[in-house]
Amino acid sequence: MAAKEMLILKKGYDFSKWLLHHTGKFPKSYRFSIAAKLENGILSFIELTTVANMRRDKLPLLTRADETLARLRLLFRLSFEMRFINITSYEFGSRQIDELGKLLGGWIKTTHAKKEEK
Numbered sequence: 001m002a003a004k005e006m007l008i009l010k011k012g013y014d015f016s017k018w019l020l021h022h023t024g025k026f027p028k029s030y031r032f033s034i035a036a037k038l039e040n041g042i043l044s045f046i047e048l049t050t051v052a053n054m055r056r057d058k059l060p061l062l063t064r065a066d067e068t069l070a071r072l073r074l075l076f077r078l079s080f081e082m083r084f085i086n087i088t089s090y091e092f093g094s095r096q097i098d099e100l101g102k103l104l105g106g107w108i109k110t111t112h113a114k115k116e117e118k
Helices: 003-023 028-054 059-081 087-117
Strands: none
Touching: 003 028, 003 087, 028 059, 059 087
16 A cells, blocks of 8 residues: 555544544534534545555546545535634634545546556
8 A cells, every 4th residue: 555545544534533523513403414414424535545445446436535525525614604613623624625635636646647557
């Protein structure tokens, strides 16, 4: 396993713990909608990247992880605008999501290049 793949798995896992801690503080009326979608999204992301790391054909799973991350970005922004999270948490979470996106984008690019070599 390359260092980049290991880093995205660790950072995704760490961010999931942080996010799950914060969604538990959402207003009760939104815990089964926005909070649940955020929780499912980050859990799906770490599952997809973990399984992709074990597969020979990684691209379909990495593409799904990228789509999941896009939904996560949208829901996280909505959570901030609805005032479920404060500005400090929003800034931190946004940086984490951006970093995951960059790592994932690099992994996808590398996977594409390897596929084209064959």
